[in-house]
Amino acid sequence: MAIRVVKVARPEKMSFGESVYLLEIVKGLGVTMRHFLRNMARQENIPTIEYPEVRRVMPARFRGCHRLMKRPGGAPRCVACYMCATACPAKCITIVAGESPDPKIEKYPVRFDIDMLRCVFCGQCVEACPVDAIRMDTGWYTMPENTREKLIYTIDMLLEK
Amino acid sequence: MPTFTINGMTASVPDGTMILEAARQIGIEIPHYCYHPKLSIAGNCRMCLVEVEKFPKLQISCNTVVTEGMVVRTDTEKVRKAVTGVLELMLIHHPIDCPICDQAGECGLQNYYMKFGLHKSRYALEEKVHKKKVQDIGGQIVLDAERCILCSRCVRFLREVTGTCEMEFFSRSDHSEISIFPGRPLNNNYTGNLADICPVGALTNKDFRFKCRVWFLKSADSICPGCANGCNVMADFKGDILYRFRPRRNDAVNRTWLCDAGRLEYKKANDYRLLTPVIREAGQAIAAAWDAALFTTALRLREAIEAHGPESVAVIASPQSSNEELFLVRKLAAEVVRTPYLGFSSLTPGRRLEDDFLIKADKNPNSQGARLLGITEEGFVRTVKAISEGRIRALLVFGSGLADFSDGETVALLSRVPFVAQVATNEGALSRAAHAVLPSASFAERGGTFTNFAGRVQRFQPGFPPRGKAKNDIEVIAGLANQLGAGWKFAGEESVFRALAETARPFSGMSYESIGDLGREARDGGPPSGGR
Ligand code: SF4
Ligand code: SF4
Ligand code: SF4
Numbered sequence: 001m002a003i004r005v006v007k008v009a010r011p012e013k014m015s016f017g018e019s020v021y022l023l024e025i026v027k028g029l030g031v032t033m034r035h036f037l038r039n040m041a042r043q044e045n046i047p048t049i050e051y052p053e054v055r056r057v058m059p060a061r062f063r064g065c066h067r068l069m070k071r072p073g074g075a076p077r078c079v080a081c082y083m084c085a086t087a088c089p090a091k092c093i094t095i096v097a098g099e100s101p102d103p104k105i106e107k108y109p110v111r112f113d114i115d116m117l118r119c120v121f122c123g124q125c126v127e128a129c130p131v132d133a134i135r136m137d138t139g140w141y142t143m144p145e146n147t148r149e150k151l152i153y154t155i156d157m158l159l160e161k
Numbered sequence: 162m163p164t165f166t167i168n169g170m171t172a173s174v175p176d177g178t179m180i181l182e183a184a185r186q187i188g189i190e191i192p193h194y195c196y197h198p199k200l201s202i203a204g205n206c207r208m209c210l211v212e213v214e215k216f217p218k219l220q221i222s223c224n225t226v227v228t229e230g231m232v233v234r235t236d237t238e239k240v241r242k243a244v245t246g247v248l249e250l251m252l253i254h255h256p257i258d259c260p261i262c263d264q265a266g267e268c269g270l271q272n273y274y275m276k277f278g279l280h281k282s283r284y285a286l287e288e289k290v291h292k293k294k295v296q297d298i299g300g301q302i303v304l305d306a307e308r309c310i311l312c313s314r315c316v317r318f319l320r321e322v323t324g325t326c327e328m329e330f331f332s333r334s335d336h337s338e339i340s341i342f343p344g345r346p347l348n349n350n351y352t353g354n355l356a357d358i359c360p361v362g363a364l365t366n367k368d369f370r371f372k373c374r375v376w377f378l379k380s381a382d383s384i385c386p387g388c389a390n391g392c393n394v395m396a397d398f399k400g401d402i403l404y405r406f407r408p409r410r411n412d413a414v415n416r417t418w419l420c421d422a423g424r425l426e427y428k429k430a431n432d433y434r435l436l437t438p439v440i441r442e443a444g445q446a447i448a449a450a451w452d453a454a455l456f457t458t459a460l461r462l463r464e465a466i467e468a469h470g471p472e473s474v475a476v477i478a479s480p481q482s483s484n485e486e487l488f489l490v491r492k493l494a495a496e497v498v499r500t501p502y503l504g505f506s507s508l509t510p511g512r513r514l515e516d517d518f519l520i521k522a523d524k525n526p527n528s529q530g531a532r533l534l535g536i537t538e539e540g541f542v543r544t545v546k547a548i549s550e551g552r553i554r555a556l557l558v559f560g561s562g563l564a565d566f567s568d569g570e571t572v573a574l575l576s577r578v579p580f581v582a583q584v585a586t587n588e589g590a591l592s593r594a595a596h597a598v599l600p601s602a603s604f605a606e607r608g609g610t611f612t613n614f615a616g617r618v619q620r621f622q623p624g625f626p627p628r629g630k631a632k633n634d635i636e637v638i639a640g641l642a643n644q645l646g647a648g649w650k651f652a653g654e655e656s657v658f659r660a661l662a663e664t665a666r667p668f669s670g671m672s673y674e675s676i677g678d679l680g681r682e683a684r685d686g687g688p689p690s691g692g693r
């Protein structure tokens with residue numbers, strides 16, 4: 001997929017009309033009205049979607065919430081090498097490594113927590129992983145919760161996604 | 162003293178010096194695996210090849226003696242190509258387990274690959290020879306034969322240093338494999354060193370296994386607190402948790418080795434720590450603020466002095482304390498409390514293993530320091546006698562335990578004293594019985610000096626600030642003394658050491674600079690003289 005880069009030229013100074021913002025608000029309301037009237041006129045292909053029941057399909061390279069991959073047997077693919085935690089600029093990945101009962105695996109993550117509140121969605125963790133165990137391809141971009149604790153994703157949550 | 166030229170630089174080195182050592186001395190690094198300064202020369206890894214003028218072929222620098230007029234080059238294309246070739250050969254069957262290998266970050270293969278290799282593998286993954294992985298071979302060691310580069314350092318260590326010869330190579334060529342003899346695991350007290358000397362991740366430490374990636378660790382130059390030998394170590398920590406000890410080279414003390422028991426001594430600074438001051442009144446333990454705890458302790462000491470005289474107060478020093486702390490303890494006992502009851506015990510519970518190499522029977526790092534400062538074991542015996550006769554009304558104890566007393570003996574003895582205050586790092590029967598517990602910083606959280614069994618004064622450096630509410634012993638002792646009206650002004654261990662060097666004869670003329678990184682012998686008497 002080719003990437004198209006759009007360069008937007010911004011004016012050095014805002015004109016008087018722009019600086020009072022009134023015109024911009026009217027313009028914005030105009031867009032809202034246009035969508036409203038279009039939705040009223042015909043019901044299929046409406047621009048407004050019923051979020052969160054309906055979600056937009058994000059582009060393939062969109063960086064959303066993380067997930068951890070599994071091996072064919074169901075064990076986590078992650079080998080607890082700490083590469084992601086080392087690369088992470090937000091220092092939001094906490095790993096505790098342990099000795100796996102399977103000698104072929106040797107090292108596995110006993111704990112693997114991502115503090116989503118601190119994550120900046122940079123994707124460095126995905127880049128760093130030597131075994132493609134962590135991905136950000138879930139397409140999920142919002143995660144509203146009512147407590148902070150629920151936004152610390154544990155290994156079980158990450159393996160489920 | 163032959164004079165030779167290396168990469169255009171001229172230098173003179175002592176007779177018999179090998180090129181590799183000579184180059185190291187003038188700051189030129191020659192890559193090597195099998196060479197180790199404290200083991201015999203094997204010359205089998207071929208990484209240290211250098212070009213020597215008038216020699217038809219490249220020479221191994223670890224085993225070529227420098228001669229007069231020799232011209233050596235380590236930076237030519239020929240050398241580089243040879244080294245890259247050797248490295249490629251070593252990596253042919255290597256599993257490249259780096260993600261799960263504890264050596265990653267301090268691995269000879271990784272480091273040299275980045276410097277000299279950077280080649281693409283020409284060997285198919287499926288054709289690699291596989292060997293036995295994850296073998297518990299006894300001691301503190303896990304063996305992964307696949308990662309071994311057959312340098313024979315481990316074999317030579319077990320032959321030359323411990324003399325136990327547990328490991329050997331088996332099979333031939335590609336299938337050569339390092340292993341122990343069937344059914345005969347490592348059996349010596351120095352196995353941990355194998356993980357240090359193995360240049361790759363074939364031998365790794367069981368205790369450290371998977372605990373932490375090495376690049377997260379910071380390191381403080383320290384002294385092992387495990388016995389009177391005072392082995393030099395690097396204490397590796399992350400945050401306020403210690404993860405391991407690694408030996409620090411000091412040819413006069415431990416060379417580059419460390420015993421297995423000592424290697425686990427770091428745990429003392431992590432586990433069962435006293436972290437808040439506690440006052441125990443009517444059997445009820447209450448966490449207290451530092452000011453309140455110091456005030457209460459000083460008050461009870463003063464009450465005892467006023468009601469029953471200074472000989473109703475006793476002070477028990479700890480050989481786990483530094484020279485600086487012991488100096489202040491002695492000062493406190495002699496000048497502030499003015500009690501004749503001051504002593505320490507070098508005994509510890511459990512078996513006191515000893516050998517003729519590093520391990521000493523005295524399991525304290527600073528018994529000799531206490532002796533040189535005039536604190537005696539005889540004083541301890543007298544104090545214990547006075548306590549059991551009920552003559553002591555208030556007792557100030559340093560250290561986590563009392564000599565080799567069992568928990569029961571400790572409790573029985575302390576029940577004879579109306580007020581016991583303890584300054585210590587770790588909990589135990591003593592801290593559960595004491596009326597005031599003043600938590601102090603561990604060896605990794607404070608600085609100072611220890612005097613080893615031979616009278617060598619060595620510094621240990623703080624790694625991180627005291628955990629929890631623990632405080633530096635110097636602050637605690639000075640705080641107590643000042644509550645008792647002493648008016649001391651000590652700021653940090655260096656100022657205490659200066660006062661110590663001025664007044665205590667064995668330490669006269671010493672300073673932190675003259676002790677340096679590797680320590681210096683204390684004088685047993687003799688006239689004071691300036692620093693070396
Ligand atoms: S996306 Fe970036 S910030 Fe978030 S966990 Fe990965 S590396 Fe850290
Ligand atoms: S980089 Fe990959 S394998 Fe390594 S700890 Fe992170 S997720 Fe696991
Ligand atoms: S010894 Fe370990 S860290 Fe070194 S290259 Fe091999 S697998 Fe990687």
Ligand code: SF4
Nearest residue numbers: 309310312313315359
């Ligand atoms: S196990 Fe380590 S020290 Fe022993 S021969 Fe192999 S690479 Fe060398």
